[in-house]
Amino acid sequence: MEQRRILVVEDHPETQELLHYNLTAAGFEVRQATDGEQALTLMGRWKPDLVLLDIMLPGMDGLEVCRRLKQDQSLRHIPVIMLTARADEVDRVVGLELGAEDYVAKPFSPRELALRIKLVLRRTSGVGNAPESQWRREGLVVDFAAHEMHVDDEERPITATEHKILQELVNARGKVLSRDKLLDAVWDTDFEGTSRTVDTHIRRLRAKLGRYGEWIETIRGVGYRFKP
Numbered sequence: 293m294e295q296r297r298i299l300v301v302e303d304h305p306e307t308q309e310l311l312h313y314n315l316t317a318a319g320f321e322v323r324q325a326t327d328g329e330q331a332l333t334l335m336g337r338w339k340p341d342l343v344l345l346d347i348m349l350p351g352m353d354g355l356e357v358c359r360r361l362k363q364d365q366s367l368r369h370i371p372v373i374m375l376t377a378r379a380d381e382v383d384r385v386v387g388l389e390l391g392a393e394d395y396v397a398k399p400f401s402p403r404e405l406a407l408r409i410k411l412v413l414r415r416t417s418g419v420g421n422a423p424e425s426q427w428r429r430e431g432l433v434v435d436f437a438a439h440e441m442h443v444d445d446e447e448r449p450i451t452a453t454e455h456k457i458l459q460e461l462v463n464a465r466g467k468v469l470s471r472d473k474l475l476d477a478v479w480d481t482d483f484e485g486t487s488r489t490v491d492t493h494i495r496r497l498r499a500k501l502g503r504y505g506e507w508i509e510t511i512r513g514v515g516y517r518f519k520p
Contacts, residue, residue, distance in 0.1 A: 295321040296413055299340035301331040301357065302375065303349055307398075311344065314402035320409070328352030332360060335367050342413055344405075346375040347387070355386055362391035368449050369439065371416045373408060375400070388492045391451040394479070415478070416452035427462055432504045434458060441500070448500045453478060457493055461508060466520030468511045490516075 298320045300311045308324055315322045323338060325331035327350050335343065343361070347354035354374060362368045374387040374395040384395045393412045396405055426435045431444040436459055441450045450458070456478045460469060469477075471490045479489070494516060498505030507519045 295319065296342070297321045297323070297338065297340040298409065299331065299334060299338065299343045300324045301326075301328070301343060301349065301354065302346045303327065304346075307346075310402065311405075314406065315344075315409070318406040318409075320406075326350075328354070328357040328360075331357055332367075335361065335370065340370060342409060343370055343372045344375060344409070345372050345392075348377060355390060358387060358390045358392055362449065362451065365449075369416075369452065371412050371452055373412060385488065385492055388489060389496055391453075391496075393451070393453050411479075415456060429507075430504070432501065432507075434462065443500070443502050443504065448502075450497075450500060453493055454497045454500070457490075457497060461516060461518035465518040468514050468517045470515035472515075474515065 296319075298315055300308065300315070300322060302308050302311060302324065303326045308326075312322050312324065323334060323340070325334050329352060331343070331345070334340075345354045345357060349357070358372050358374070361370065361372065368391070371393040372387075372391065374384070374392045375398060376384065376387070376395060377398040387395055393416065394408055396408060426433065426437070428434070433442040435441070436455070439450065439452065439455050441448050441455075441458070457474060460474060460477050474490050494508060494510075498508055501507070509517045509519060511517055
């Protein structure tokens with residue numbers, strides 16, 4: 293099996309060494325960058341399968357790196373896990389709003405981090421459970437196989453997590469999915485997310501859907517439903 297490529301963006305030598313050793317031992321091919329500019333350059337040349345991105349970087353911080361990555365047509369499909377030493381929930385929410393798939397707080401367990409990476413790679417590998425590879429209604433077209441979404445003939449960038457949420461909602465259209473059910477289906481049962489995590493991604497997804505965002509209904513106190 294081909295090794296999955298992990299780009300580690302971290303400026304502290306001790307943490308770099310720890311990550312390189314443990315991720316290599318877990319079977320990944322690892323390359324490293326110490327600042328945002330170097331990271332973006334390496335992403336374009338090497339095309340990693342996942343980016344492990346520290347928020348606190350010299351110069352361009354990790355949040356800005358994530359923003360630029362997700363705005364780049366050729367890179368936005370690459371999943372991002374944010375590393376943060378900050379306890380402030382705001383930083384984590386901002387990272388998710390920018391398109392990061394997950395976050396891990398420092399100090400972290402190397403084994404847990406490797407598991408998180410494997411879960412994100414499994415979730416974003418393009419293996420979906422939708423019976424239809426392409427779904428359309430009015431001006432909304434979603435290609436589940438290609439991870440593409442068009443709104444009134446305009447392509448809208450969509451992250452792997454947003455794609456999975458939309459896929460779950462469309463598959464269950466007409467039925468209410470609780471936040472806990474979405475967490476289990478999209479982030480896997482080992483992800484220690486909260487309802488805030490789901491709400492953040494739903495808000496971003498609605499914005500990208502434009503006038504079709506109202507098709508995702510909030511069922512107060514329960515969860516979300518895609519209008520049948």
